[in-house]
Amino acid sequence: MAVPARRTSKAKKRLRRTHNKVVKPEISFDESTGEYRRSHHVSLKGYYKGRQIFDRSKEAK
Numbered sequence: 001m002a003v004p005a006r007r008t009s010k011a012k013k014r015l016r017r018t019h020n021k022v023v024k025p026e027i028s029f030d031e032s033t034g035e036y037r038r039s040h041h042v043s044l045k046g047y048y049k050g051r052q053i054f055d056r057s058k059e060a061k
Helices: 010-017 056-060
Strands: 027-030 035-038
C-alpha cells in the first residue's frame, strides 16, 4: 500500500477542499415599476415580467 512521504499540512488540505466563493446577486431594472429587482423574483410591488401577480395594497389591510 502506498504511503505519502510527508504529512499534508492543514493549510494544504483546506486549500484543496474549498469551493466557496462570493457571488453577487443578479439585479435587473423593472420597466413596469421603475425599480431594480432580483432576476426571476417578484418585485416588492407585486410585479413579475411586467404583469401584476398580486396586489400589495389589499394584502396590507
